Amino acid sequence: MTDSSRTSLAAPWKTPCLIAGLVGAAVCAAGALIQPGQFWPGYLTAFVFWLGVGLGSLGIALLHRLTGGRWGWSVSRPLVAGAETIPVLFLLSLPLALSLPTLYAFGGDDSHSSLNAQQELYFLLPFFFGRAALYFVVWNILSFGVSRAYKRDREHGVTGGGARRAALGLIVFWLLASFAVFDWIMSVDPGWYSTIYGAQHTMGFAVSAFAFAIIVRHFSGRAASEPDARTQDLGSMLLAFNLLWVYFAFSQFFLIWSADLPIENTWYLRRSEGLWAAAAPTLAVVHFVVPFALLLSQDVKAHSRRLAGVAALLLAARLIDLTWCIVPAYDVAGAMTAVYGLAAFIALGGLWLFVFRLRWEKLAILADPVMLPSAKRDSADSLEAV
Amino acid sequence: MKTTQPTAGLLAEFGDTDALIAAARRLHAEGYRQFECYTPFPVEGLAEAMEFRRTRMPLVVLCGALLGLVVGYGLQYWTTVIEYPLNIGGRPLHSWPSFVPVTFELTILTAALFAVLGMLGLNGLPRPHHPLFHIREFSRASSDAYFLWVKSEDPQFHEQTTREALRKLQAQEVWDVPSEP
Numbered sequence: 001m002t003d004s005s006r007t008s009l010a011a012p013w014k015t016p017c018l019i020a021g022l023v024g025a026a027v028c029a030a031g032a033l034i035q036p037g038q039f040w041p042g043y044l045t046a047f048v049f050w051l052g053v054g055l056g057s058l059g060i061a062l063l064h065r066l067t068g069g070r071w072g073w074s075v076s077r078p079l080v081a082g083a084e085t086i087p088v089l090f091l092l093s094l095p096l097a098l099s100l101p102t103l104y105a106f107g108g109d110d111s112h113s114s115l116n117a118q119q120e121l122y123f124l125l126p127f128f129f130g131r132a133a134l135y136f137v138v139w140n141i142l143s144f145g146v147s148r149a150y151k152r153d154r155e156h157g158v159t160g161g162g163a164r165r166a167a168l169g170l171i172v173f174w175l176l177a178s179f180a181v182f183d184w185i186m187s188v189d190p191g192w193y194s195t196i197y198g199a200q201h202t203m204g205f206a207v208s209a210f211a212f213a214i215i216v217r218h219f220s221g222r223a224a225s226e227p228d229a230r231t232q233d234l235g236s237m238l239l240a241f242n243l244l245w246v247y248f249a250f251s252q253f254f255l256i257w258s259a260d261l262p263i264e265n266t267w268y269l270r271r272s273e274g275l276w277a278a279a280a281p282t283l284a285v286v287h288f289v290v291p292f293a294l295l296l297s298q299d300v301k302a303h304s305r306r307l308a309g310v311a312a313l314l315l316a317a318r319l320i321d322l323t324w325c326i327v328p329a330y331d332v333a334g335a336m337t338a339v340y341g342l343a344a345f346i347a348l349g350g351l352w353l354f355v356f357r358l359r360w361e362k363l364a365i366l367a368d369p370v371m372l373p374s375a376k377r378d379s380a381d382s383l384e385a386v
Numbered sequence: 387m388k389t390t391q392p393t394a395g396l397l398a399e400f401g402d403t404d405a406l407i408a409a410a411r412r413l414h415a416e417g418y419r420q421f422e423c424y425t426p427f428p429v430e431g432l433a434e435a436m437e438f439r440r441t442r443m444p445l446v447v448l449c450g451a452l453l454g455l456v457v458g459y460g461l462q463y464w465t466t467v468i469e470y471p472l473n474i475g476g477r478p479l480h481s482w483p484s485f486v487p488v489t490f491e492l493t494i495l496t497a498a499l500f501a502v503l504g505m506l507g508l509n510g511l512p513r514p515h516h517p518l519f520h521i522r523e524f525s526r527a528s529s530d531a532y533f534l535w536v537k538s539e540d541p542q543f544h545e546q547t548t549r550e551a552l553r554k555l556q557a558q559e560v561w562d563v564p565s566e567p
Contacts, residue, residue: 296448
């Protein structure tokens with residue numbers, strides 16, 4: 001008994017997503033065979049982008065279970081559906097096992113000259129793969145917990161509960177996400193490290209996920225066309241998530257700039273050569289100044305359509321940031337990396353969105369709080385799901 | 387003589403928040419603009435019923451923030467580049483990244499100060515006395531009663547018709563508000 005008026009809005013997604021995903025996957029397969037050096041940096045970037053949307057959804061769903069609050073109920077459905085995509089993200093990560101010799105200093109058979117002794121130990125392949133497996137197992141357990149709690153809330157017409165477990169889950173989630181960032185993204189520059197890097201990218205994941213959830217809420221037709229307080233709350237939360245990312249990103253730059261040590265500053269110097277020189281100023285504008293200024297205004301953040309526009313800008317900014325963090329580490333990366341990166345972005349995005357859509361529909365069947373006998377006016381209001 | 391005394395409007399007491407909200411909505415629909423509501427706690431939906439959506443507060447806070455931004459950055463620029471240039475580790479005198487934290491802090495500080503002072507100023511505070519204080523029952527606005535004051539400045543205000551309108555809206559009691567001497 002799916003609600004046809006609600007599902008029809010987004011129904012045309014599914015098949016195009018699957019087709020785009022499969023076509024993109026074919027291009028990716030060709031790229032991996034013909035030009036692995038150009039291809040894998042693009043694939044890693046695209047993978048981390050979509051991983052961020054899924055993982056960020058899990059993180060915010062846990063956060064909301066801990067804190068409660070009306071802002072979260074209006075996006076809990078896309079967030080939980082996003083968290084439920086973690087198994088498919090695991091599948092999409094598997095091709096990266098082939099990429100290790102290309103992407104990482106520790107992945108090849110040759111001498112690990114650029115790694116020190118501790119790094120050699122940390123990046124021993126069995127340990128590396130074991131950690132990756134652990135991350136996905138734990139994330140899946142957390143995602144299972146979040147989705148079970150959501151369904152229980154739906155069935156019994158209650159909101160919240162399970163805050164204690166969510167708090168524990170959030171700590172574990174944050175630690176593992178940080179380590180995943182160290183393992184998979186920070187390691188593209190062997191020898192460089194920044195302790196805030198994990199927090200920065202985990203926050204970036206949250207920005208991606210929340211922006212995505214806002215867009216889904218807008219297109220699912222549950223948001224009012226008039227300005228409303230709930231949409232404004234979401235806008236304020238998006239502003240807060242993004243500001244925290246800006247804070248982490250600027251702190252890292254500020255500390256490294258202040259110390260100006262060769263072991264650290266090479267990361268930024270490498271990323272300000274050639275065309276990359278335009279990336280950091282672009283990020284300052286599209287990841288900070290413009291969304292910050294727009295989200296200050298009630299005229300923007302209380303309108304679902306305008307807020308969705310800002311969210312789309314932030315998603316684009318996330319992609320620029322991840323590209324800038326990952327691709328400049330590779331000297332061989334060139335114009336074809338952009339082509340393969342785009343193909344991978346479409347492939348992974350198509351497949352991910354296809355699965356997201358399936359999970360989202362599945363949640364819809366449970367969704368209608370008006371049907372719940374115990375739902376009073378207020379709880380029905382707070383159960384507004386997308 | 388009470389009848390010849392100039393009036394500052396009518397104060398009405400309502401039994402609950404729903405009645406107050408309904409009255410505010412109705413008065414606004416009838417064209418009243420100069421009226422205020424007084425409740426012991428924030429009542430959700432009341433501001434909307436009064437069509438009280440826009441205030442000048444965001445603009446005041448934004449001005450404060452911009453002032454702090456300019457002053458904070460300008461102070462650092464002036465001291466390190468113009469007034470007392472010092473070579474620190476060979477860095478350029480105008481090292482903008484190190485100016486950011488202080489600029490940020492001052493922006494927030496002045497925005498917060500403008501928010502507090504602007505709120506007081508736009509509310510006409512501090513104000514030691516108010517015509518409503520002449521009505522003894524009004525002190526219950528701080529504990530358990532809901533009041534609505536229609537000011538006499540309102541072009542729609544007419545003592546008889548407004549009183550009847552308030553009665554019709556289930557006001558439990560209506561008082562004349564004496565004007566300040």
